[in-house]
Amino acid sequence: MSEEEELSGYKGEALVAIRKAEAEIGDLIRITRNSQIYEGILIPRSEYGDEKHVVMKLKSGYNIGIRITPSTKIEKIGKGAKPTFAAAPPLERNPELPKISIISTGGTIASRVDYRTGAVRPALTANDLYSVVPELANIAQMDTQILFSLFSENITAKHWAEMAKAVSKKISEGVEGVVIAHGTDTMGYTAAALSFALQSLPVPVILVGSQRSADRPSSDAATNLIGAVTAAAKAPFAETAVAMHETPSDTSIVLHRGTKVRKCHTSRRDTFKSVNATPLARIQNQKIIMLTDEYRKRDPSRKLVLKPKFNKKVALLKFHPDMNPSMIDWCVEKEYKGIIIEGTGLGHVGSYSFEALRNAVQQNVVVGMTSQCIWGRINMNVYDQGRDLLALGVIPLEDMLPETATVKLMWIFGQTQDVEEAKKMLKINIAGEFLSRTLPEKQAMAER
Amino acid sequence: MSEEEELSGYKGEALVAIRKAEAEIGDLIRITRNSQIYEGILIPRSEYGDEKHVVMKLKSGYNIGIRITPSTKIEKIGKGAKPTFAAAPPLERNPELPKISIISTGGTIASRVDYRTGAVRPALTANDLYSVVPELANIAQMDTQILFSLFSENITAKHWAEMAKAVSKKISEGVEGVVIAHGTDTMGYTAAALSFALQSLPVPVILVGSQRSADRPSSDAATNLIGAVTAAAKAPFAETAVAMHETPSDTSIVLHRGTKVRKCHTSRRDTFKSVNATPLARIQNQKIIMLTDEYRKRDPSRKLVLKPKFNKKVALLKFHPDMNPSMIDWCVEKEYKGIIIEGTGLGHVGSYSFEALRNAVQQNVVVGMTSQCIWGRINMNVYDQGRDLLALGVIPLEDMLPETATVKLMWIFGQTQDVEEAKKMLKINIAGEFLSRTLPEKQAMAER
Numbered sequence: 001m002s003e004e005e006e007l008s009g010y011k012g013e014a015l016v017a018i019r020k021a022e023a024e025i026g027d028l029i030r031i032t033r034n035s036q037i038y039e040g041i042l043i044p045r046s047e048y049g050d051e052k053h054v055v056m057k058l059k060s061g062y063n064i065g066i067r068i069t070p071s072t073k074i075e076k077i078g079k080g081a082k083p084t085f086a087a088a089p090p091l092e093r094n095p096e097l098p099k100i101s102i103i104s105t106g107g108t109i110a111s112r113v114d115y116r117t118g119a120v121r122p123a124l125t126a127n128d129l130y131s132v133v134p135e136l137a138n139i140a141q142m143d144t145q146i147l148f149s150l151f152s153e154n155i156t157a158k159h160w161a162e163m164a165k166a167v168s169k170k171i172s173e174g175v176e177g178v179v180i181a182h183g184t185d186t187m188g189y190t191a192a193a194l195s196f197a198l199q200s201l202p203v204p205v206i207l208v209g210s211q212r213s214a215d216r217p218s219s220d221a222a223t224n225l226i227g228a229v230t231a232a233a234k235a236p237f238a239e240t241a242v243a244m245h246e247t248p249s250d251t252s253i254v255l256h257r258g259t260k261v262r263k264c265h266t267s268r269r270d271t272f273k274s275v276n277a278t279p280l281a282r283i284q285n286q287k288i289i290m291l292t293d294e295y296r297k298r299d300p301s302r303k304l305v306l307k308p309k310f311n312k313k314v315a316l317l318k319f320h321p322d323m324n325p326s327m328i329d330w331c332v333e334k335e336y337k338g339i340i341i342e343g344t345g346l347g348h349v350g351s352y353s354f355e356a357l358r359n360a361v362q363q364n365v366v367v368g369m370t371s372q373c374i375w376g377r378i379n380m381n382v383y384d385q386g387r388d389l390l391a392l393g394v395i396p397l398e399d400m401l402p403e404t405a406t407v408k409l410m411w412i413f414g415q416t417q418d419v420e421e422a423k424k425m426l427k428i429n430i431a432g433e434f435l436s437r438t439l440p441e442k443q444a445m446a447e448r
Numbered sequence: 449m450s451e452e453e454e455l456s457g458y459k460g461e462a463l464v465a466i467r468k469a470e471a472e473i474g475d476l477i478r479i480t481r482n483s484q485i486y487e488g489i490l491i492p493r494s495e496y497g498d499e500k501h502v503v504m505k506l507k508s509g510y511n512i513g514i515r516i517t518p519s520t521k522i523e524k525i526g527k528g529a530k531p532t533f534a535a536a537p538p539l540e541r542n543p544e545l546p547k548i549s550i551i552s553t554g555g556t557i558a559s560r561v562d563y564r565t566g567a568v569r570p571a572l573t574a575n576d577l578y579s580v581v582p583e584l585a586n587i588a589q590m591d592t593q594i595l596f597s598l599f600s601e602n603i604t605a606k607h608w609a610e611m612a613k614a615v616s617k618k619i620s621e622g623v624e625g626v627v628i629a630h631g632t633d634t635m636g637y638t639a640a641a642l643s644f645a646l647q648s649l650p651v652p653v654i655l656v657g658s659q660r661s662a663d664r665p666s667s668d669a670a671t672n673l674i675g676a677v678t679a680a681a682k683a684p685f686a687e688t689a690v691a692m693h694e695t696p697s698d699t700s701i702v703l704h705r706g707t708k709v710r711k712c713h714t715s716r717r718d719t720f721k722s723v724n725a726t727p728l729a730r731i732q733n734q735k736i737i738m739l740t741d742e743y744r745k746r747d748p749s750r751k752l753v754l755k756p757k758f759n760k761k762v763a764l765l766k767f768h769p770d771m772n773p774s775m776i777d778w779c780v781e782k783e784y785k786g787i788i789i790e791g792t793g794l795g796h797v798g799s800y801s802f803e804a805l806r807n808a809v810q811q812n813v814v815v816g817m818t819s820q821c822i823w824g825r826i827n828m829n830v831y832d833q834g835r836d837l838l839a840l841g842v843i844p845l846e847d848m849l850p851e852t853a854t855v856k857l858m859w860i861f862g863q864t865q866d867v868e869e870a871k872k873m874l875k876i877n878i879a880g881e882f883l884s885r886t887l888p889e890k891q892a893m894a895e896r
């Protein structure tokens with residue numbers, strides 16, 4: 001690795017100061033400025049960064065950018081711990097245990113070291129995992145595959161397709177469950193995408209992420225991973241689900257159905273919530289407790305139906321007061337196939353958007369209505385303007401999440417180009433995206 | 449009223465069938481079709497409706513559209529109860545009680561009769577209110593004003609400005625509090641708008657709505673109104689707040705700060721939640737209990753600062769996988785002043801959007817980052833791509849709601865055209881839109 005790469009991102013004054021201190025990425029440094037002293041690990045700069053700041057990771061785990069002035073002093077006070085990834089000796093696998101696959105796509109759960117040293121090591125081998133989380137060796141025999149190493153905000157429909165194919169391949173090889181390590185940011189979208197792309201699943205497909213990296217004492221990575229592997233190996237259901245903390249404490253892992261789950265907090269470990277639905281199951285004291293009777297049962301003899309195509313010509317538009325209806329016209333001009341509206345309340349938008357919506361529908365754009373309330377169910381029959389929207393051809397999407405609706409419509413237009421067929425598919429329950437009835441108020445509350 | 453108006457919305461076969469039955473809007477009718485019998489009240493049709501359906505309100509409160517075929521029979525079985533609005537005899541006002549104003553803008557709370565008969569009567573006089581909710585006469589002396597009669601999804605920035613001016617006028621006349629009756633769909637947006645437009649308030653301004661109309665047994669209209677009037681008359685704070693049910697039961701009303709409140713359920717009575725904040729206060733057994741120490745105290749001698757201008761050239765864009773970055777370019781081309789992004793997690797978007805965002809910032813569009821998680825706080829220093837976005841000039845908006853951020857930026861560009869000034873204003877706490885610190889995890893949980 002050249003020095004240029006080692007100091008990646010730094011330029012100008014900041015680069016000069018770092019070179020003078022003979023520091024490298026990952027080294028422990030001390031910066032003294034205006035009689036303030038900062039100690040931490042030198043981490044790489046963004047390529048869009050300016051020339052004046054040096055970024056370090058403090059002991060607290062937080063990063064800080066410090067402006068370099070002529071009076072700023074940088075010292076190297078410790079050699080960086082280079083990532084070693086020393087492979088643990090191969091464990092003897094217990095041939096009695098179920099075989100599962102772990103497919104890594106990136107995210108915090110799969111990038112244990114990049115916070116500490118700046119080096120990115122996207123995923124771990126099975127042996128690495130066994131050595132870090134020894135409990136796993138008692139639950140399943142694992143094989144691991146690094147499919148991508150992406151921050152999940154960079155994952156798009158083409159990655160969903162790749163993941164679906166990779167899962168399908170593993171299942172055809174006879175594994176009893178698949179775990180997908182994924183960044184949490186868009187894990188809900190991917191869970192919905194795989195729910196549609198992997199139909200008639202014989203075994204469970206479990207997405208798992210972590211909110212705190214494994215180098216932090218509060219990390220949820222190990223607990224979530226144990227939960228996900230347990231579910232893949234032993235759960236009685238065969239659906240796509242998300243495994244994450246149920247509460248801020250480490251006592252239970254909850255499994256959310258892929259089409260009903262949403263990230264609801266920027267940093268909490270129990271950020272994922274089942275919306276308008278009971279979660280599928282809870283794992284507590286290594287036992288899986290089903291929380292609903294309505295699920296597809298595990299049946300390894302069932303034949304998976306793989307439908308991995310998506311069409312990205314679908315927009316999600318969140319309505320807000322004075323939203324410009326020309327944005328809808330723009331989607332029509334750009335030949336979008338579908339628009340999901342995040343309307344207000346029971347499924348409304350300002351009447352100043354009606355003409356644009358009418359035009360979109362007439363131009364064969366499929367328009368579906370969801371609610372920005374997030375919780376609850378669309379009902380466009382209650383108020384005049386809702387009925388107007390129905391009359392215009394806007395399709396009410398019941399209790400479906402806006403994010404799931406967007407993914408579903410992208411998937412539908414991967415299956416058909418026929419608009420009437422697409423509308424029909426949008427309205428029928430394909431992967432549990434509609435709950436057949438509204439939950440009792442108290443129950444819905446508890447899930448929130 | 450002409451017959452045409454009375455049968456408003458009906459045409460073609462449906463109109464012929466209704467005329468044959470000599471029925472009018474509001475009449476009780478019976479429709480027999482394929483040996484099924486439906487009884488209900490004939491209600492008006494949407495102007496976008498087809499010619500084949502007749503819409504009736506069933507006893508359950510739900511509306512149903514029935515297709516007219518040659519074999520369908522319609523009978524009028526009862527005369528509609530015309531809205532009477534018989535004025536109650538003027539009550540003797542208790543001059544000891546605080547004077548407050550009720551300004552009506554529309555919405556379910558202010559349109560008691562339109563569900564039953566199709567007639568729209570947007571708001572009630574003080575005497576009507578006293579007769580419907582007699583408790584009010586013991587709380588305050590009220591005057592009422594019908595400002596608009598709008599479904600709240602039709603409310604835009606120009607209405608926010610009108611409301612702010614109307615409130616200012618009432619306050620200058622010496623009232624001790626103002627209640628604004630408003631549809632719930634966009635009440636959160638309006639609450640934020642008034643929080644910015646009405647600065648240095650001397651007395652409280654309380655928005656109130658209802659989730660179930662007053663003709664339904666489960667209506668929350670009266671209880672919410674009593675809570676709002678109590679707060680306007682007696683609350684120790686002088687801020688813009690929303691008064692709604694705290695739980696599904698009628699036991700308490702909660703007051704949410706206008707910049708921290710969001711509609712979180714399509715139909716529940718406790719739909720409004722304070723997000724990333726403790727509510728201001730609770731009203732229980734007619735007592736107001738403050739839930740925070742941080743609030744502006746009521747002080748009738750304080751001089752209100754009215755800043756009612758908004759600029760609608762601000763977009764709210766919700767990021768999703770494969771969101772087309774050209775949508776950002778489109779905002780720049782249309783000379784938008786600002787864009788609020790609803791990013792993922794701690795404040796991210798796919799790197800495929802970076803060039804469009806960089807261009808937007810370079811073209812002097814103010815770009816602010818919020819999270820579609822809704823709960824939690826933006827932190828763009830944790831991951832590389834967050835730091836990239838900061839370096840591009842995207843402004844992290846901490847724990848501000850995306851909806852509040854949109855309204856705030858619309859308001860800012862009503863105050864200044866200077867981009868640097870606008871950025872500064874976006875970052876400072878003007879109306880409690882930022883919480884100074886993150887709530888303890890347990891507390892934030894309870895508020896959710």
